[in-house]
Structure formats: structure tokens, C-alpha cells
Amino acid sequence: MTTPNDRAVLNHILNPLLPAEVSGEDDPIVEEESVDAPANLAEVKRLEIEGVKAAEAKQLDEAVSLLTRAVDLCPTRASTFNNRAQVLRLRGNVEEALNDLNKAIELSGGKGKAACQAYVQRAMVARLQNRDADAKADYEKAAEMGSSFAKMQLIAMNPYAAMCNKMLAEVMTKLQRGEPTDQELDHAG
Incomplete structure (x- = not known):
């Protein structure tokens, strides 16, 4: 069995061009709730979960509707914008998705799980649009936050x-x- 430090050393040997990690990439990215969380946060989270489930069931219109209701109830929750962006991207609404991704990054202050996921999604869109410099910058931010997917994409690039x-x-x-x-x-x- 390997320790996180062993994995970090091996990762650095196999991926010398990526930043070295000491904590190990299995550490979860913790999403912190805002101190001024709304009273209806439970309802917002419920709508968000239902929206994600609808998207997983390929009911994209329903997913957008649920996530939009969640955004309307709490327009300061970064993860809701991030999740809606993913569904919008799946529907082919790339510009709307980019708007939501930018909003998620803005609301999160570029920190936490929602920001990390938004950076990855925004980088994927940039790659599809042949904007590799923008994609690399966003993948680097996500990689610094612990995204192993972003690290692999940087290597692929x-x-x-x-x-x-x-x-x-x-x-x-x-x-x-x-x-x-x-x-x-x-x-x-």
C-alpha cells in the first residue's frame, strides 16, 4: 500500500512538468457554504440534486428548468451555475454555458469545488473552440486545485x-x- 507522499513522488517522476503534490490528489476539494447562506438553501440544494439527476437521465430540458429555478432562488450559489452550465453545454448552448461558468468562477472567488469544476468545463469548451492557450490556463488553475482530470489534459496538451x-x-x-x-x-x- 502506498502513502499519499509515495503517490506524490511517483506522480512527480511520471509527470515532471506538472507541479509536485505533497498532499496527494485523493484529497477532496471542500466546498464551503457562504456565511450568508439563504434560508431556502435546503430547497435550492434539492432542486440542484433533482436537476443533476434529470440530466443524468438525459432529460436536459427538465434539468435546465430545475437548475434555473435553483438559480432564481439563490443567485449567489456557484455550484448551481456550474451544474446548469454543464447541462447547457450538453444541449449545445455553448455561449450560455460559458456565461454560467464565468458566473460560477466569479461567485466562488475562484476557490472550492465549484470553481475547480467550472475551470475544467471552461477549458473543455476552449479546447473545442481551438483556444488552447485559454484551455491551458484554466486546466492549470484546476490542476492546482487538485483536479487529476485537468492534470491529465495538461499532459495531453x-x-x-x-x-x-x-x-x-x-x-x-x-x-x-x-x-x-x-x-x-x-x-x-
Whole structure:
């Protein structure tokens, strides 16, 4: 069994171009509730959960309706904007989704789970729109917040890092199988 520190060291070896982590990436991103949370927060959360469930059931119109009601009840909750953005993106309403993602980042102050997810979603949209510099900036922010998906996307966007990781993975696979590596074959000949 490995410790978080062991995983961080291995992650740094396998992904040298990413920031090193000491705490381990399995640490959850904690979403803090606002001190001035509305009295109807339970209803807002209920609508948000129902909206997410509707989206998972591919009832996208119903999901947008539920999430919009939640936004109307509490227009200061970042996670609701983030969740609605995902549904809007799935419906093909990219500009509306970007507006909600920007709002989620603004409301969260760029911190917490909702911000992390919004950065990832916004980066995905930027990649689809061939705005790789914007995507990279958002993936970097999400990666700093602990998103392993964002870290993997940063690697995928860096051809040199991807090539190094592929070569290292091939060497490790050969070693695990007991096969000689290319370097060992060069020295043997």
C-alpha cells in the first residue's frame, strides 16, 4: 500500500512538468457554504440534486428548468451555475454555458469545488473552440486545485510530456513482463 507522499513522488517522476503534490490528489476539494447562506438553501440544494439527476437521465430540458429555478432562488450559489452550465453545454448552448461558468468562477472567488469544476468545463469548451492557450490556463488553475482530470489534459496538451510518459510507460511494461528494454538491447549488441 502506498502513502499519499509515495503517490506524490511517483506522480512527480511520471509527470515532471506538472507541479509536485505533497498532499496527494485523493484529497477532496471542500466546498464551503457562504456565511450568508439563504434560508431556502435546503430547497435550492434539492432542486440542484433533482436537476443533476434529470440530466443524468438525459432529460436536459427538465434539468435546465430545475437548475434555473435553483438559480432564481439563490443567485449567489456557484455550484448551481456550474451544474446548469454543464447541462447547457450538453444541449449545445455553448455561449450560455460559458456565461454560467464565468458566473460560477466569479461567485466562488475562484476557490472550492465549484470553481475547480467550472475551470475544467471552461477549458473543455476552449479546447473545442481551438483556444488552447485559454484551455491551458484554466486546466492549470484546476490542476492546482487538485483536479487529476485537468492534470491529465495538461499532459495531453504537451506533446513532449506525452511522448516522455509514453516511453516511460513502455519501459515499465517491459520491465513488469521481464522483457529486455531497448536500452538493454543496445548494450547487449
